[in-house]
């Protein structure tokens with residue numbers, strides 16, 4: 001497909017450690033968006049046959065929300081810069097990072113929006129919530145109150161988005177600071193909340209890096225899978241990447257364009 005080749009030649013190649021060839025597994029089967037071991041077959045075939053349409057050009061918007069100082073910025077910095085700062089510097093409004101991946105041979109990008117948890121910056125931050133395909137709600141596994149505020153963060157994030165089109169993750173941070181006994185206690189509550197709000201649950205440490213890459217790879221993979229499936233659905237019987245024949249009896253294009261677009265990407 002000529003368009004794809006030209007786009008790939010403009011962009012620098014994706015980093016070797018951002019190449020995803022297998023579906024990364026969930027953290028807890030009890031609270032996962034799905035528990036399949038491999039990428040969806042339709043998705044695999046579409047990628048092999050280069051029938052992924054516009055997915056290769058897409059940038060999925062991911063918003064990261066949660067109480068102040070739970071570790072949102074550190075989580076993003078550990079993944080994007082492999083860095084950790086032990087000093088707290090509040091995020092004012094928002095920051096964002098771009099991460100490029102290659103999933104099943106197809107380029108795919110995440111735009112990670114790091115938002116402020118502090119009340120006084122919240123209204124600035126919330127203006128950036130719109131158009132998110134993924135919402136990551138962060139809490140501190142050593143701070144029960146931050147877990148208690150998860151539903152409020154969810155409500156705020158969903159006010160700006162189509163709840164049916166959003167993939168939700170619940171992430172407990174600072175795992176390095178909790179003892180196994182303390183951790184397993186809060187995990188019970190977190191799993192319950194994750195199930196109730198249909199979120200996938202993860203626990204990480206940005207200090208040690210535990211599960212940070214695994215988590216973001218999982219986010220990229222599930223967002224990618226959803227995008228390809230939406231693209232396949234949109235194309236219906238029409239083959240993505242093929243020339244669409246338009247003639248007087250064909251209203252194929254119009255029916256396609258009337259369909260609801262997935263609420264992702266800007």
Ligand SMILES: Nc1nc2c(ncn2[C@@H]2O[C@H](COP(=O)(O)OP(=O)(O)OP(=O)(O)O)[C@@H](O)[C@H]2O)c(=O)[nH]1
Nearest residue numbers: 069070071072073074086088091117174205206207
């Ligand atoms: N031990 C440990 N400390 C962490 C971890 N993640 C973050 N911290 C510390 O927690 C504090 C707050 O981290 P931030 O990432 O700035 O928190 P935030 O959620 O971005 O805060 P706001 O921007 O105000 O919303 C900092 O002092 C970090 O060093 C972790 O995994 N382990």
Ligand SMILES: [Mg+2]
Nearest residue numbers: 072073090091
């Ligand atoms: Mg921050």
